[in-house]
Amino acid sequence: MQEVARRAKVSVGTVSNVLNDSNAVSSQLLRRVQQAMRDLNYHPNNHARSLKSRRSSVIGIVISDITNPFFPLVLRGVESAIVQHGYMLTIFNTDDDLERERQIFSLLRTHRVDGMLAVVAPNPANNVSHIVQAIDMGIPVVCLDRTPPGLNVDAVVVDNIRGAAMCVRHLVGLGHRKIGIINGSSWLQTARDRYKGYEMVLGEANIKIERDLVREGDFRFESGYKMTKDLLLSHSHPTALFVSNGTMGLGALQAFNELAIRCPDQVALAIFDEVPGGRMLRPSITSVVQPAYDLGVKAGELLLSRLTNKAGLSGPVTITLQAELIIGESTTGSGRAASATGAGRSSSRGKVVRPKK
Numbered sequence: 001m002q003e004v005a006r007r008a009k010v011s012v013g014t015v016s017n018v019l020n021d022s023n024a025v026s027s028q029l030l031r032r033v034q035q036a037m038r039d040l041n042y043h044p045n046n047h048a049r050s051l052k053s054r055r056s057s058v059i060g061i062v063i064s065d066i067t068n069p070f071f072p073l074v075l076r077g078v079e080s081a082i083v084q085h086g087y088m089l090t091i092f093n094t095d096d097d098l099e100r101e102r103q104i105f106s107l108l109r110t111h112r113v114d115g116m117l118a119v120v121a122p123n124p125a126n127n128v129s130h131i132v133q134a135i136d137m138g139i140p141v142v143c144l145d146r147t148p149p150g151l152n153v154d155a156v157v158v159d160n161i162r163g164a165a166m167c168v169r170h171l172v173g174l175g176h177r178k179i180g181i182i183n184g185s186s187w188l189q190t191a192r193d194r195y196k197g198y199e200m201v202l203g204e205a206n207i208k209i210e211r212d213l214v215r216e217g218d219f220r221f222e223s224g225y226k227m228t229k230d231l232l233l234s235h236s237h238p239t240a241l242f243v244s245n246g247t248m249g250l251g252a253l254q255a256f257n258e259l260a261i262r263c264p265d266q267v268a269l270a271i272f273d274e275v276p277g278g279r280m281l282r283p284s285i286t287s288v289v290q291p292a293y294d295l296g297v298k299a300g301e302l303l304l305s306r307l308t309n310k311a312g313l314s315g316p317v318t319i320t321l322q323a324e325l326i327i328g329e330s331t332t333g334s335g336r337a338a339s340a341t342g343a344g345r346s347s348s349r350g351k352v353v354r355p356k357k
Contacts, residue, residue, distance in 0.1 A: 008036035019044055059087050059303065060108040061117040062101060064146075065220070066093040068247050069276050070292050071119070074144060077296020078117060085304060087114070096121045096218065105130040109137060115303045116141045120148045122187035140306035144299045147189050147318075154306065156299040156319045160190050160272075163288045163323035164197025164244065167270050170286070170325060171240045172205045174332070176268065179207075180238035182227045182248055184219035191219070194244040194272055212236040217248055224248025228255035238267060240331070246273030249285070264333040274326070283329030290323045 001019075005012045010029055017025045018033045025033070036042075059082055063071050079089055090113070094100045098121045108116055116134055118141060126149040134141050135153070143155040171179050181198050184191035202209055213236050217223030224243060228251060231238065243249040249271035256263055263269050263283055270286040279285075298319050305313060 003040055004033065004036045004042050007040060008032040057087050058090055058111070058113045059115045059117065060090050060092065060104075060113045062092050062094060062104050062108075062119065064094055064096045064119045064121055065247070066091070068219070068245075070145075070246060070273055070290065073292035074119075074296040074299075077293040077298075078300040079296075081297045081300025082304060087304075094121050098123055102130045105134055109134055109139065113139065115139060115307055117144055117299055117303060118142075119144050120146050122185045123149055124187050126150045140303060142299050142303045142306070144295060145190065149189070152316045154302055154316050154318070156295055156302060156321070158290045158295065158323050159320050160193035160323075161197040161200070163290070163325075164194040164242070164272060165201050166197075166323075166325045167272060167286070167288050168198050168201040168242055169204075170327060171242065171268060171270060171331060172201060172207070174240075174268065176240040177205075177207050178210070178213065178236070178238045179240045179242060180213040180215070180231050180236065182215050182217055182224055182231070182241065182243045182252060184217060184244055184248070186216060188219075191216075191244060198242060210236065213238050219245045219248060221247050221251040224251025225255050226251070228252040229259065232256075232259055232261060232267065240264075240268040240270070242270050242272070244272045246271060246275050246287075249273060249275050249287075253281075263330050268331040268333075270331050272323075279328070283333050286328040286331040287326050288323045289326050291321050295321060 001012050001015045005015045008015070008029075010033060014025060014029055015033055018030055061075065061078060063075070065071065075091065082089060092104045094104065101118075101121045105116070116139060118131070120143060128148045128151045131141055131148055131151060131153065141153055143153055145157060147153070147155045147157060168179060179198075179202070181195065183195050186192055186195075199209060212234060213231070215227035215231055217227045224247065227248070228241065228243070231241070232255060241252065243252045252269065252271070253275070256267070256269065261267050272288040274287050274289045275281075275285050298321065302317060302319065
């Protein structure tokens, strides 16, 4: 630090302020110190700094299923928000296993991370003691995408009810009255909210919910495949199917292919989440697109505001983002499946539907 100070012609205290991201340094001095650090190839010893400051400059993020294409985009958003402030992100995957989540929280507490972000696992017993313990230790926690039951905590979520409602309303508008749903675990708030959107729109249209058209999976490929196959082979015969996440949606597409179901001529398909390559598939997929990257950015920024207390936040904050409906050929197509129930050919192919404010 003394060498950097001499080269930049500043005090050691100014170098220290730069390293600690202090606002007390003018932009001119900041540039001089940063240039001196580059010239000398200087890298601070973060381990030594953490021992002195009792801060690790590490943020832990707990993801429920890293193979879900939605979450890498979330991670990119988090990373872009926090790395520029000198934090390192360490990532853990739980596979939606609550016990694994507890173990990871314990590990992160032991290593005294500065903050945590979490996509929580299904929690049938509503036991959130591991999250409470972290908060009681002074470690701020922000939940992403899902909120833990019975705990008021900082969270960044998507308006799942409105997103699902837009999608199901689109199917109803095409004339469908037998609309099946492949949903995630009812222990998760996201699944319950997406079902509420489905239920709400059918109620508005005076369409009675047929329990034979409702299937509950676990937001994973295999359950989407099995539940879709089971539903399409049943006597219920839906004319449209709403799948409540992208990974299950991929499983549904495999079931459609294996059963040689023509989409949308025999059964229309809409998916909550953007399916990778969904725009290039034929038919292109109607999907509810979540702002995954923005979700990560907002969660990272909210956590940073807790760490710095610059925003002057008091109680827990919930930030709710809106999804968009992208209408593809998997629901509009030739219109035959819809016309069988009274709707004609749709001209809304490729249209983006945004929620009304």
